[in-house]
Amino acid sequence: MYEQYLEEIKKLSEARAKIEREAREGGRSLTARETGLVVELDAEINEQRKNLPANSPLTLQFNSTDRGLDHAILPARGRDYRSMFGLEKGKKLDCGGFKNFNEYLTVLSSGRFDPRLITNTASTTVPSDGGFSCPEEFGAWLLDSSLEVEIVRPRATLWPMRSDSLKVPGWDSSTHTSSLFGGLVGTWIAELAASTEVFAKMRQIQLNAKKLACFTAASNELVADGVDYEIQIQAALIKTIGWYLDFAFIQGSGAGQPLGIINDPALVTVSKETGQKASTIVFENCVKMYARLAPQCMANAIWIASQTCVPQLLTMSLAVGTGGAPIQPAVLQSNGQFSLLGKPMLFSEKVPALGSLGQLLFCDLSCYTIGMRKEVSLDKSIHVGWTQDTSAYRAIIRADGQGSWNKAISPKAGDSLSWCVALAA
Numbered sequence: 001m002y003e004q005y006l007e008e009i010k011k012l013s014e015a016r017a018k019i020e021r022e023a024r025e026g027g028r029s030l031t032a033r034e035t036g037l038v039v040e041l042d043a044e045i046n047e048q049r050k051n052l053p054a055n056s057p058l059t060l061q062f063n064s065t066d067r068g069l070d071h072a073i074l075p076a077r078g079r080d081y082r083s084m085f086g087l088e089k090g091k092k093l094d095c096g097g098f099k100n101f102n103e104y105l106t107v108l109s110s111g112r113f114d115p116r117l118i119t120n121t122a123s124t125t126v127p128s129d130g131g132f133s134c135p136e137e138f139g140a141w142l143l144d145s146s147l148e149v150e151i152v153r154p155r156a157t158l159w160p161m162r163s164d165s166l167k168v169p170g171w172d173s174s175t176h177t178s179s180l181f182g183g184l185v186g187t188w189i190a191e192l193a194a195s196t197e198v199f200a201k202m203r204q205i206q207l208n209a210k211k212l213a214c215f216t217a218a219s220n221e222l223v224a225d226g227v228d229y230e231i232q233i234q235a236a237l238i239k240t241i242g243w244y245l246d247f248a249f250i251q252g253s254g255a256g257q258p259l260g261i262i263n264d265p266a267l268v269t270v271s272k273e274t275g276q277k278a279s280t281i282v283f284e285n286c287v288k289m290y291a292r293l294a295p296q297c298m299a300n301a302i303w304i305a306s307q308t309c310v311p312q313l314l315t316m317s318l319a320v321g322t323g324g325a326p327i328q329p330a331v332l333q334s335n336g337q338f339s340l341l342g343k344p345m346l347f348s349e350k351v352p353a354l355g356s357l358g359q360l361l362f363c364d365l366s367c368y369t370i371g372m373r374k375e376v377s378l379d380k381s382i383h384v385g386w387t388q389d390t391s392a393y394r395a396i397i398r399a400d401g402q403g404s405w406n407k408a409i410s411p412k413a414g415d416s417l418s419w420c421v422a423l424a425a
Helices: 003-025 032-049 101-110 136-147 220-225 229-251 283-291 295-300 307-315
Strands: 157-161 165-171 202-208 210-219 268-270 302-305 330-332 338-340 343-347 360-363 368-381 390-403 420-423
Touching (some): 003 032, 136 229, 157 165, 165 368, 202 368, 202 390, 210 229, 229 390, 268 283, 302 307, 307 343
Parallel strands (some): 157 368, 268 420
Antiparallel strands (some): 165 202, 302 360, 330 338, 338 343, 368 390
């Protein structure tokens, strides 16, 4: 019944994708004419989708800012820069004409005009906010190196953002009491009997690129003469980028920054035991948290805890009857790795301290969705540290993140389950 509309949507979508593919392969942005054509095609696609059932997945609105079906509907193949943005493996990335990152920083520090510095309008409203665009190779190196010290991004589902916003499809599934995936049901039918057609309900996850500015400083003597200048500023930028991205993905409020795990609408909070002392963690807390993680999330589940929880976890034990030795649920292995109830445990200062909500988290981070822009910009100012004779450097990364579930699941039987579980304050 709807075949003609689906076929028309397919043709319009292919025409739209072709326009952007030709621009991308030519290494250029869309012309004004091409942008106008894309907007017209988007409007026609949305018009055709009005003819489909209201709960059909294809009725999700297509936005011209999503920049093409061919690269907006699939998550990144990997977490590194090349995999995220579909760059050919083995092909040398653009250095912008610079020999290395040190030369790039030296030119940037000089304050003199250099044609290799490309002004980057990272803000669509205030171009001066952007600084200078890092050549592709240096931006990739900064993001990939910071990835090594992060917790969330290496384990999350990443989507490349080629515009300021991206709509990601997700199932609207908050109950398993009568169906799965927002409406899908399995029905046993007799031979030749008719089955009932059901459209699964989907929803849009809206990602909007938020701007993260990471600051570091260096003395002007170091900038001019220091042999370790490049190494020191690289380390500072990597640690700063990784720390603040991770903090936002864990504790972000969602207002002008990503929505962190602790504020996720699907978060399940496990209360403390009756009579439990403040700022303590007992074995029963961990068992109840384990029981509230959705079974489909168990394979990828990890614990994340504040380092202030270490004494509580390492001294936590399960009493055994007469003649038995106490069992230590939290295990410190010979390689320095922690595990709790058989699942890996990571410690981080980005998690609230002992006694606070989220001091201990149990989650499947593949259910956390991150969108990242390809561009990284870097700028330098001598004004911030004028009285100390220092130069300040600012790296700008644009990203967004939120959980892919809109609420905890009500299972067929038992308490609500989620991809993220936290211990209450």
